[in-house]
Structure formats: C-alpha cells, structure tokens
Amino acid sequence: MTEHHIRLPEGSIEKTTTTLNLGPTHPATHGVFQNILELDGERIVSAVQTVGYIHRAFEKIAERRPLYQITPLTDRLNYCSSPINNMGWHLVCEKLLRIKTPKRVDYMRVIIMELARISDHLICNSVVGVDSGAYTGFLYVMQYRELIYEIYEEICGSRLTTNMGRIGGFERNFNSNVFEKLEKFLREYPDVLKEFENLFTRNRIFMDRTIGTGGISAERALNYGFTGPNLRATGVDYDVRVHTPYSSYEDFDFAIPVGKTGDNYDRFLVRNEEMWESLKIIEQAYQKVQEFKGADAEVYHADVPEYFLPKKSDVYTKMEALIWHFKIVMGETEIPPGEVYSSVEGGNGELGFYLISDGGRAPYRLHFRRPCFIYYQAYSELTKGSMLSDAVLTMSSLNLIAGEMDA
Amino acid sequence: MDNGYIKQRLQQQFHDGVSNFEEPYGMLTFESPKDLNLKLLQFLFDDPELRFQFLTDLTAVHYPDQKGRELAVVYHLHNLVDNIRIRYKVFTDIEKPDVFTATKLYSSANWMERETYDFYGVNFVGHPNLIRILNVDEMNYFPMRKEFPLEDQTRIDKDDQMFGR
Numbered sequence: 001m002t003e004h005h006i007r008l009p010e011g012s013i014e015k016t017t018t019t020l021n022l023g024p025t026h027p028a029t030h031g032v033f034q035n036i037l038e039l040d041g042e043r044i045v046s047a048v049q050t051v052g053y054i055h056r057a058f059e060k061i062a063e064r065r066p067l068y069q070i071t072p073l074t075d076r077l078n079y080c081s082s083p084i085n086n087m088g089w090h091l092v093c094e095k096l097l098r099i100k101t102p103k104r105v106d107y108m109r110v111i112i113m114e115l116a117r118i119s120d121h122l123i124c125n126s127v128v129g130v131d132s133g134a135y136t137g138f139l140y141v142m143q144y145r146e147l148i149y150e151i152y153e154e155i156c157g158s159r160l161t162t163n164m165g166r167i168g169g170f171e172r173n174f175n176s177n178v179f180e181k182l183e184k185f186l187r188e189y190p191d192v193l194k195e196f197e198n199l200f201t202r203n204r205i206f207m208d209r210t211i212g213t214g215g216i217s218a219e220r221a222l223n224y225g226f227t228g229p230n231l232r233a234t235g236v237d238y239d240v241r242v243h244t245p246y247s248s249y250e251d252f253d254f255a256i257p258v259g260k261t262g263d264n265y266d267r268f269l270v271r272n273e274e275m276w277e278s279l280k281i282i283e284q285a286y287q288k289v290q291e292f293k294g295a296d297a298e299v300y301h302a303d304v305p306e307y308f309l310p311k312k313s314d315v316y317t318k319m320e321a322l323i324w325h326f327k328i329v330m331g332e333t334e335i336p337p338g339e340v341y342s343s344v345e346g347g348n349g350e351l352g353f354y355l356i357s358d359g360g361r362a363p364y365r366l367h368f369r370r371p372c373f374i375y376y377q378a379y380s381e382l383t384k385g386s387m388l389s390d391a392v393l394t395m396s397s398l399n400l401i402a403g404e405m406d407a
Numbered sequence: 408m409d410n411g412y413i414k415q416r417l418q419q420q421f422h423d424g425v426s427n428f429e430e431p432y433g434m435l436t437f438e439s440p441k442d443l444n445l446k447l448l449q450f451l452f453d454d455p456e457l458r459f460q461f462l463t464d465l466t467a468v469h470y471p472d473q474k475g476r477e478l479a480v481v482y483h484l485h486n487l488v489d490n491i492r493i494r495y496k497v498f499t500d501i502e503k504p505d506v507f508t509a510t511k512l513y514s515s516a517n518w519m520e521r522e523t524y525d526f527y528g529v530n531f532v533g534h535p536n537l538i539r540i541l542n543v544d545e546m547n548y549f550p551m552r553k554e555f556p557l558e559d560q561t562r563i564d565k566d567d568q569m570f571g572r
Contacts (some may be wrong), residue, residue, distance in 0.1 A: 051540065051541065052539075052540060052541035052542065055541040055542065057550070059526075059551065060550060060551055060557065061557065063557065064556075064557040095432060096432075220514070222460065222461055222487070223513060223514045223515065224514045224515050225461070225462060225463075225513070225514075225515030225519075236487070238487055243487075243490045244490070338431055338432065339431045339432075339436070339494075340431065340432045341432075341434060341464070341483055341492070341494065343463075350463070352463060352464055352483070354464060354466065354481070354483070356468060364468075365468045365469075367464070367466040369463060369464040369483075373518065373522075374515050374518065374519065375515075376518075377514065377515065377517055377518045378514070406541055407541070
C-alpha cells in the first residue's frame with residue numbers, strides 16, 4: 001500500500017520521530033521529574049530533562065531560621081539517607097562555630113551515616129533490579145532497610161525524615177535497643193547482601209541489560225561534576241570521606257571501590273561493594289564506641305550551651321539552663337560572622353553546604369550543593385542513541401532523588 | 408602546593424586583576440573583575456600545576472548594600488589531584504548583571520548557572536540555554552534577592568485570635 005491512511009496537509013513535512021513524556025509521575029522515574037524523549041522507533045534521539053516540580057525554596061526559608069530549625073529542611077533533600085544530610089548540616093555548623101565534637105560522638109555519627117548509606121544504596125540497587133524486571137531482590141532486602149529505620153526510630157523517634165542529632169552531638173545517648181538492633185543487623189545483613197548479589201551480579205539477563213548501557217568516560221564524568229558512586233564507577237577514586245575526612249573517618253580502615261566503564265553495571269557493582277565497606281566501617285565504629293567505659297560512655301554531645309539544649313530537668317530547676325533553653329528555642333543566639341564550605345559523602349555524591357553568616361541569628365546565605373542536581377545534566381548524553389528501556393534503567397541507576405534535585 | 412603558592416601564581420599571571428585574598432576556615436578565597444572570570448578559570452584549569460579542573464559548586468549571593476557590586480557569583484573549584492579547594496568570586500552590578508558563562512569549560516556549569524539565573528537573575532553571557540530551571544517559567548522576578556523577604560515572624564499587625572502572634 002503506497003498511500004497514507006492519514007492525509008497530511010499540502011506542503012507539510014512528516015515528523016518521523018515520536019515524542020514521549022517520561023514523567024513527571026511515571027512509575028519509572030521514581031520521583032517527580034520529567035524526561036521529554038524524542039524517539040526514533042525505540043531509539044532515543046534526544047532527551048530533555050525538566051526538574052523543579054517539588055521545589056520548596058529551602059535556601060530562601062533557611063535565611064529566616066535559626067540553625068537548629070534548618071535541620072528538618074535538610075531531611076527533605078535526599079530522603080533515602082536523611083541522617084547523612086542531618087550530620088552534614090551539623091558538621092558545617094560546627095565548622096562555622098568552631099565546635100570540636102568528642103570522639104564518641106564522631107563514631108556514633110559514623111555508624112548512623114554508614115547505616116544511611118547502606119539503606120540508600122540498597123534502595124537504589126534493588127530498584128535497578130526492579131526496572132530490569134527482577135522484583136525479588138527488592139522485596140528481599142526491604143526488611144533490612146526496615147531494620148535500619150527501626151534503629152533510626154530508637155535514636156530519634158522518626159524513620160524517613162529523621163531530624164537526627166543536634167549541633168554538637170545527639171539529642172540523647174543511644175539506648176540498649178539501638179545496640180541490640182545494630183548487632184542483629186551486623187549479624188544478619190552480610191548473608192542478605194550476599195544473597196542479593198547472588199541474585200544479580202552474575203545473572204545473565206541482568207548483565208545483558210546493564211553492561212554497556214548508560215556509560216560515561218571518567219573525563220566526561222568529571223566535567224559533568226559527577227561525584228559519589230557514579231563517579232567512582234568511571235574509575236576515579238574520589239571520596240569525600242577519604243579526601244577531606246570529617247567526623248573522624250580517618251580512624252577507619254576501608255577501601256574505595258572503583259569501576260571502569262561507568263555504565264549501569266559498574267554503578268551497581270560499586271554500590272554493592274560500598275555496602276560491604278560500610279559494613280566494615282560500622283563494625284569498626286561499633287567496636288570503638290564499645291571501648292568507651294564508665295563516664296566516657298555517657299558522652300553524647302559537645303559542651304556547647306549556646307546551641308545544645310540543656311536537660312529538661314535542669315531547665316525546670318536551674319536559672320542558667322532556663323535562659324539557654326529559651327535563647328535556643330527562640331533562635332536568639334547570634335551566629336559569628338563567617339563563610340564556610342563543608343561537604344560530606346552523601347548517598348549519591350558530595351553533598352556540600354555553603355554557609356555565609358553576617359553575624360545575625362539566621363544564615364545570610366545558605367546554598368546546598370546537591371549532587372544529583374548536578375549530575376542529572378548528563379542524562380541526555382548518557383542516553384543518546386540507546387533504547388528506551390535502557391534509559392529507564394540508566395535513570396534508576398543514577399540514583400536520582402527528586403527532593404534533592406529540586407531543594 | 409599550598410594556598411600561598413596558588414596566590415603567588417595568580418598574582419604573577421594577573422597582577423592587580425586578582426584581589427581580596429582571604430582564607431576563611433582554611434579555604435583560599437579571592438575575587439577578580441567580572442570580565443576576567445573566563446581567563447582566570449581557564450588559567451586555573453589549564454595550568455599543569457594548579458589543575459583546578461573540577462567545578463564543585465557555582466552560586467550567587469546578593470549584597471544589596473554594596474553599590475555597584477551587589478551580586479557575587481561564587482565558584483568553588485577543586486583540584487582533585489592535590490586535593491585543594493579554592494573559592495573564587497566575581498562581583499557584578501545588579502542593573503546589568505552580565506557575567507561570562509563557564510559552560511564551555513565545565514559541562515556541569517550549565518544547570519548551576521541556570522539555577523543562579525533563576526534565583527538571582529545573573530545573566531550568563533554565552534550560555535546555551537539560559538532559562539528558568541526550578542521556578543515556573545512565568546515568574547517575572549528573582550526570588551532569592553534580598554528585596555523579597557520572608558514574612559517577618561514578629562509582625563503584630565495580624566490579628567489571629569486562635570493562635571496569637
């Protein structure tokens with residue numbers, strides 16, 4: 001048949017490509033952002049990303065808030081690993097205020113941050129599995145993310161948006177349930193992770209789906225500002241925990257896993273390997289925490305009355321504690337002027353905080369360096385010429401979190 | 408390589424073009440006139456010793472009281488080989504906030520500059536696609552500027568019987 005079913009108007013050029021909206025609310029995007037794909041059959045000709053659907057103006061809001069009220073804002077950046085954001089925020093405040101935290105606090109923070117990293121990588125990797133058609137891994141590992149959330153709950157009372165810790169330390173000491181659950185996690189999780197790897201790493205279907213798709217060279221990745229596992233998958237061993245140690249990371253013995261090709265498979269492997277390293281760090285940190293005995297084991301914050309809320313029993317009985325309590329809660333503490341950048345290794349890259357204080361009670365300017373906002377730019381380059389189904393997989397293996405992208 | 412050496416190299420190359428050297432919390436911070444920014448970034452990128460080839464962060468700050476230099480564009484650069492970070496600022500007039508784009512040098516600058524334009528209205532000259540990124544396209548102001556304050560929490564003109572103010 002030579003004639004068209006649909007007659008085009010005289011002189012018009014027939015469009016040979018198809019436009020497809022992937023998102024903003026599509027099961028494959030795992031978050032609220034949109035990809036406008038131009039498809040030639042099933043091949044992607046171009047991809048245009050749209051972000052900003054859940055922009056909440058955190059940087060603006062932060063300009064009116066005392067430091068401690070900004071912690072809940074950071075929860076909502078990368079909500080798969082919010083304790084890392086909380087700790088990162090406390091670290092930048094402590095750097096600005098020149099607060100030295102006790103070693104025990106550092107180690108406790110390391111435990112929490114590594115748990116958060118495991119839960120972040122766990123969800124990312126298992127979702128890569130889901131997008132390639134393997135649901136089993138996702139369902140299987142979720143109970144251990146649940147266990148991690150239970151540990152958060154014991155510490156701070158919430159699970160997803162944790163608002164954990166205070167400037168100078170933690171709001172309270174870890175109770176025995178935390179350590180029991182942590183021990184359970186350390187005992188059982190290695191088997192689970194091994195099983196998870198058995199399901200995927202040498203799985204023929206999974207390998208065929210991921211090897212060679214969504215790859216990027218180290219040079220391009222650096223130029224695109226990649227950080228975290230996505231950069232390490234290309235072979236660059238840049239890790240903030242090692243390069244600019246914070247929270248006593250220099251006391252721990254761990255390796256930086258790197259990949260080679262920077263494709264979806266390497267990103268998957270790097271994340272898996274990082275979970276093993278995180279387990280090693282948690283074990284070491286747990287041991288170090290256990291070594292504190294007697295009064296040292298009761299230390300859970302630095303001595304900073306200007307920023308750390310006093311005990312409630314003191315507030316009701318001591319004048320000074322009452323004054324500090326009110327000054328902190330009402331946000332009437334003046335922050336010393338200064339300009340500081342500090343970063344932590346978040347679940348998906350270098351999470352930076354650029355904080356300027358002019359001596360007022362709230363930051364003059366606060367900027368979040370959100371890793372996935374920066375590396376998501378590369379998406380159109382990563383997917384050009386690939387199949388639609390590979391683009392979906394690339395998106396999930398980049399570990400894009402809408403809350404972090406839009407801030 | 409330390410901050411002193413970087414400072415010396417920059418002064419050799421740009422003489423009076425670089426100024427206001429500071430080291431707040433250990434990070435070398437300096438500024439230059441805005442028309443020098445590309446030359447300076449290129450020099451930091453290409454120099455075989457300095458090798459500041461990773462753009463960590465790009466953002467802006469608004470100082471409404473500094474006449475003629477209200478907007479500061481702040482670059483955080485990182486030399487990943489020697490693991491040194493520096494902070495570089497250019498100041499611009501808010502009436503004509505034109506700054507050359509760094510997208511040719513860093514692909515990552517693309518969205519960061521769009522974000523900076525979106526919130527502060529810095530016009531990055533030569534940017535391939537300078538449109539709003541996080542805010543709605545119809546917005547006709549730049550919300551992070553200081554002339555748009557958040558609601559004053561101590562205001563008393565609101566009469567709220569239920570919760571009080």
